[in-house]
Amino acid sequence: MVKLALLALSGSLRTESYNSAAIGALEELSPDHIEITVGDVGMLPIFNPDLEHTKIASVEQLKDSLARSDGLVIASPEYAHGISGPMKNALDWLVSGDEFPGKRVMLINTSPRAIHAEQALREVIRTMSGIVVERAYVSIPLLGSNLNKSGIIQNTDLASALRAGLIEFCESINNHKGDDNG
Amino acid sequence: MVKLALLALSGSLRTESYNSAAIGALEELSPDHIEITVGDVGMLPIFNPDLEHTKIASVEQLKDSLARSDGLVIASPEYAHGISGPMKNALDWLVSGDEFPGKRVMLINTSPRAIHAEQALREVIRTMSGIVVERAYVSIPLLGSNLNKSGIIQNTDLASALRAGLIEFCESINNHKGDDNG
Numbered sequence: 523m524v525k526l527a528l529l530a531l532s533g534s535l536r537t538e539s540y541n542s543a544a545i546g547a548l549e550e551l552s553p554d555h556i557e558i559t560v561g562d563v564g565m566l567p568i569f570n571p572d573l574e575h576t577k578i579a580s581v582e583q584l585k586d587s588l589a590r591s592d593g594l595v596i597a598s599p600e601y602a603h604g605i606s607g608p609m610k611n612a613l614d615w616l617v618s619g620d621e622f623p624g625k626r627v628m629l630i631n632t633s634p635r636a637i638h639a640e641q642a643l644r645e646v647i648r649t650m651s652g653i654v655v656e657r658a659y660v661s662i663p664l665l666g667s668n669l670n671k672s673g674i675i676q677n678t679d680l681a682s683a684l685r686a687g688l689i690e691f692c693e694s695i696n697n698h699k700g701d702d703n704g
Numbered sequence: 705m706v707k708l709a710l711l712a713l714s715g716s717l718r719t720e721s722y723n724s725a726a727i728g729a730l731e732e733l734s735p736d737h738i739e740i741t742v743g744d745v746g747m748l749p750i751f752n753p754d755l756e757h758t759k760i761a762s763v764e765q766l767k768d769s770l771a772r773s774d775g776l777v778i779a780s781p782e783y784a785h786g787i788s789g790p791m792k793n794a795l796d797w798l799v800s801g802d803e804f805p806g807k808r809v810m811l812i813n814t815s816p817r818a819i820h821a822e823q824a825l826r827e828v829i830r831t832m833s834g835i836v837v838e839r840a841y842v843s844i845p846l847l848g849s850n851l852n853k854s855g856i857i858q859n860t861d862l863a864s865a866l867r868a869g870l871i872e873f874c875e876s877i878n879n880h881k882g883d884d885n886g
Contacts, residue, residue: 534753535750535751535752535753535754536752536753536754537754563750564750564752566750568717568745568746568748568750568789568790568793569717569783569788569789569790570717570718570746570790571716571717571718572717572718572719601751601792601796601799602795602796602799602828602831602832603827603828603830603831604787604792604795604824604827604828604831605786605787605792606751606792606796607750607751607789607790607792607793607794607795607796608750608751608752608789608793608796610783610786610787610788610789610792610793611750611789611790611792611793612789613784613786613789614783614784614788614789614790615789617783617784638827642786642824645785645786645820646784646785646786648785649784649785649786650784
């Protein structure tokens with residue numbers, strides 16, 4: 523098995539966030555040859571273009587994790603019909619670097635009715651030259667379910683959906699290794 | 705003249721931001737009976753729904769300024785075809801409060817080609833029950849102009865556009881004072 527490293531980001535800082543729970547579940551469900559690093563968008567400062575080329579520890583850590591990863595997993599909530607501020611702020615820090623372009627992205631939507639933020643997120647990722655892997659897309663109705671990480675793992679349908687998305691994602695990454703665009 | 709208080713927010717922390725320059729110019733161009741308070745979205749922490757009802761000084765200050773204001777002026781850049789993270793993060797902190805609903809909003813777009821972020825911002829403001837005053841909308845091509853606050857004030861066309869937008873905005877506020885929706 524080819525080893526793969528993924529960076530996963532939740533767009534919510536809420537302790538009981540469904541998006542963070544989904545990422546936690548994905549991490550536990552992933553086979554041994556897939557190493558998932560969970561980043562923390564809450565550690566970043568508010569984006570300031572004047573500081574893009576200074577070395578801010580939390581920003582460097584995010585960039586390094588992304589540079590070392592073969593793909594990026596994003597699970598992010600919709601706030602007021604928009605991308606969560608914390609997630610957009612994290613992406614803003616990555617706009618000028620060379621870590622993001624060509625990176626494959628797996629999207630997890632834990633609230634399938636929330637279409638505005640997902641559309642906006644896709645547009646931002648496209649604009650940043652990231653590649654959303656459509657066959658790895660996972661849409662699972664967690665909002666209002668009261669499920670935490672363990673509950674998701676124990677739910678056969680949800681666990682299967684996450685595992686299937688992850689396998690598709692890793693296949694896509696492996697199929698495109700060596701491409702010019704990463 | 706009826707006194708009016710406005711809160712103005714720039715979505716960019718860049719020192720030479722065109723959005724901040726436009727707000728600075730608006731402040732200087734405003735007549736005496738209009739008091740403009742310039743807020744700072746860079747002082748806010750990354751949005752965390754768990755902390756929405758704790759008293760964070762910078763968040764309280766933003767909410768108090770908004771509560772005391774008769775209208776909100778937003779000038780915000782487009783980053784990667786999306787709302788700037790700093791601006792969305794600030795709006796996220798205001799989602800659950802009672803300061804935003806019914807508030808009239810004047811939008812300033814300093815980069816007229818940037819339509820994605822403006823559309824997204826309008827959708828978010830609508831979702832938060834804010835009211836964008838269309839006749840007060842100001843679109844001025846500052847991006848790439850190298851103009852700072854003084855340069856904008858000295859440019860007759862730009863200064864007129866800002867002044868006209870402000871007058872329309874204040875008229876709209878005065879016409880709707882006492883409405884149920886603020």
